Amino acid sequence: MTEHQRVLRTEIPGPASRALQERRGAVVAGGVSSVLPVYVKSADGGLLTDVDGNVLIDFGSGIAVTNVGHNVPAVVDRVREQVANFTHTCFMIAPYEGYVEVCEALAELTPGDHAKKSVLFNSGAEAVENAVKIARVATGRQAVVVFDHAYHGRTNLTMALTAKSIPYKHGFGPFAPEVYRVPGSYPFRDGLGGAEAAAIAIDRIEKQIGGDQVAAVVIEPIQGEGGFIEPAPGFLPALSEWCEANGVVFVADEVQTGFCRTGDWFASSRENVVPDLIATAKGIAAGLPLAAVTGRAELLDAVPPGGLGGTYGGNPVACAAAIGSIETMRAQDLAAGARRIEETVVPRLRALAEKTGVIGDVRGRGAMLAAEFVKPGTTEPDAALTGRIAKACHAAGVVVLTCGTYGNIVRLLPPLSLSDALLDEGLSVLEQAVIEESSK
Numbered sequence: 317m318t319e320h321q322r323v324l325r326t327e328i329p330g331p332a333s334r335a336l337q338e339r340r341g342a343v344v345a346g347g348v349s350s351v352l353p354v355y356v357k358s359a360d361g362g363l364l365t366d367v368d369g370n371v372l373i374d375f376g377s378g379i380a381v382t383n384v385g386h387n388v389p390a391v392v393d394r395v396r397e398q399v400a401n402f403t404h405t406c407f408m409i410a411p412y413e414g415y416v417e418v419c420e421a422l423a424e425l426t427p428g429d430h431a432k433k434s435v436l437f438n439s440g441a442e443a444v445e446n447a448v449k450i451a452r453v454a455t456g457r458q459a460v461v462v463f464d465h466a467y468h469g470r471t472n473l474t475m476a477l478t479a480k481s482i483p484y485k486h487g488f489g490p491f492a493p494e495v496y497r498v499p500g501s502y503p504f505r506d507g508l509g510g511a512e513a514a515a516i517a518i519d520r521i522e523k524q525i526g527g528d529q530v531a532a533v534v535i536e537p538i539q540g541e542g543g544f545i546e547p548a549p550g551f552l553p554a555l556s557e558w559c560e561a562n563g564v565v566f567v568a569d570e571v572q573t574g575f576c577r578t579g580d581w582f583a584s585s586r587e588n589v590v591p592d593l594i595a596t597a598k599g600i601a602a603g604l605p606l607a608a609v610t611g612r613a614e615l616l617d618a619v620p621p622g623g624l625g626g627t628y629g630g631n632p633v634a635c636a637a638a639i640g641s642i643e644t645m646r647a648q649d650l651a652a653g654a655r656r657i658e659e660t661v662v663p664r665l666r667a668l669a670e671k672t673g674v675i676g677d678v679r680g681r682g683a684m685l686a687a688e689f690v691k692p693g694t695t696e697p698d699a700a701l702t703g704r705i706a707k708a709c710h711a712a713g714v715v716v717l718t719c720g721t722y723g724n725i726v727r728l729l730p731p732l733s734l735s736d737a738l739l740d741e742g743l744s745v746l747e748q749a750v751i752e753e754s755s756k
């Protein structure tokens with residue numbers, strides 16, 4: 317049984333976790349890493365219980381996946397029922413209702429009131445990759461525009477779309493052609509307004525690629541792995557308008573930002589941007605592998621039958637989890653839950669920035685929040701301090717993740733239903749870690 321509080325019974329990781337880590341070392345590929353090698357036994361209500369009986373506060377949600385929590389009844393019951401009924405037929409052979417129901421929900425929940433269709437996959441990378449396939453067929457063009465600090469996945473095409481070399485791309489080339497990278501909007505570092513930053517990106521596209529060559533612009537409305545970078549207001553609308561004027565498919569990669577994470581069902585809608593295609597995954601099904609491309613019906617229908625799919629895409633158990641997750645998000649109004657987290661966390665991080673001088677920027681929306689660590693009085697990234705702070709939090713039983721091109725961002729992605737008490741306690745641990753580590 318998970319107790320509803322943080323409990324430290326051993327050092328972190330404890331002896332049972334260390335024993336498992338040793339077994340792992342013999343058989344699990346070294347290329348797969350773990351942020352915090354505590355082996356989980358159960359998880360509940362924003363708490364992870366490990367094999368040593370330690371109970372940790374989860375500020376990571378498995379990278380923005382368990383938005384509704386780790387084991388809510390609406391998901392567990394539907395999954396149980398579906399598993400007992402049947403686990404797989406392959407939608408491309410003999411279809412079933414759950415797939416259709418998920419596509420109906422996506423049509424309703426994603427931005428815009430035009431006719432929408434969806435196709436389901438297993439992972440975020442697969443969704444982004446298929447969005448590009450669809451855009452290329454629909455436009456008859458090949459070029460794809462992506463941005464500095466972008467992260468879109470680890471498959472061959474999405475590695476090409478991703479910006480950061482180590483660890484995502486290094487040594488894995490050759491990469492897919494016809495991918496072009498342009499500057500985005502990073503207010504803390506470029507100091508530009510949204511319209512100005514968009515003008516620079518658009519000028520680059522027009523001069524170096526040619527607007528009529530571009531099939532798709534692929535963008536995260538708030539960049540995830542690249543550093544929780546929220547573009548300056550006006551940037552996304554300007555890009556979206558340019559796409560519309562030039563027959564370019566605007567693809568929002570909402571794999572991390574989707575499903576109430578940023579305080580809206582989807583982050584694009586904050587500035588009334590209506591993407592032509594939207595890629596979703598992470599938060600969609602509480603951890604069961606599911607992803608989707610949703611968008612204008614005429615785009616989704618541009619690919620002839622058989623051109624899209626996959627053996628497991630839209631697996632019935634994953635669809636049952638998605639239906640249960642979406643039901644929970646609606647019933648508990650988890651978009652509001654995310655905004656409540658923002659209201660608690662942001663003032664405390666701002667106060668911490670003031671007090672310590674090592675946080676250059678506090679940003680993000682909803683329950684996708686970050687502190688960017690710098691050498692005091694500069695914008696010079698401090699990755700070493702960031703790493704020490706994360707380690708100190710882990711040792712104290714709070715799971716925080718880092719990210720960013722410069723490795724200097726602590727990011728917070730708690731489950732959207734996390735209790736005020738656990739949120740407060742986790743934040744106190746983080747505050748103490750920042751104060752102690754920054755004074756060393």
Ligand SMILES: *Cc1c(COP(=O)(O)O)cnc(C)c1O
Nearest residue numbers: 439440441467468469540571572
């Ligand atoms: C995680 C992520 C992906 C890749 O998703 P996977 O399910 O890991 O393939 C793509 N885009 C964004 C924005 C992500 O955060």
